[in-house]
Amino acid sequence: MTIEEEKRRTVVTIYGQQYTIVGTEKSEHVKSVAKLVDNKMKEIKKVNPYLDTTKLAVLTSVNIVDEYIKLKEKVEQLEAEKNER
Amino acid sequence: MTIEEEKRRTVVTIYGQQYTIVGTEKSEHVKSVAKLVDNKMKEIKKVNPYLDTTKLAVLTSVNIVDEYIKLKEKVEQLEAEKNER
Numbered sequence A, B: 001m002t003i004e005e006e007k008r009r010t011v012v013t014i015y016g017q018q019y020t021i022v023g024t025e026k027s028e029h030v031k032s033v034a035k036l037v038d039n040k041m042k043e044i045k046k047v048n049p050y051l052d053t054t055k056l057a058v059l060t061s062v063n064i065v066d067e068y069i070k071l072k073e074k075v076e077q078l079e080a081e082k083n084e085r
Helices: A027-047 A053-083 B027-047 B053-084
Strands: A009-016 A016-022 B009-014 B017-022
Touching: A009 A027, A009 B017, A016 A027, A016 B053, A027 A053, A027 B053, A053 B017, A053 B027, B009 B027, B017 B027, B027 B053
Parallel strands: none
Antiparallel strands: A009 A016, B009 B017
């Protein structure tokens, strides 16, 4: 997904800032993704109240990538099990 | 993972800014997570050169959550297949 001034765009609010998200996904999907990022940023802000928005957003990315990698390992494990059948 | 002035911390550089990441994970894991975020931010910056760092970091989170949700759906599918056995 990218931010552009083109068609198929969804306007979302994340951490008080509006973003126009362009992509092939449905607006509903984009909105739920944005909501998840917004929630995650607010959650991390509670634990690190002194963080500025940039650092907060970067730390949010770090947390999500961490969860992504763990999930990726789970997928690899499940696929390995599947191939053993 | 949180940013704090405590033990078990790993210093990483993401998009030219230093972060001290505190967590139970090994430093190697934290460094690879940081590297992935850094690469993703640079990749998105190329497509959206006019974005400021905060918006870039938020958009990076949006992209990672999008990938996370797709991976999550794959896990659910693989687990459903597993339970059908």
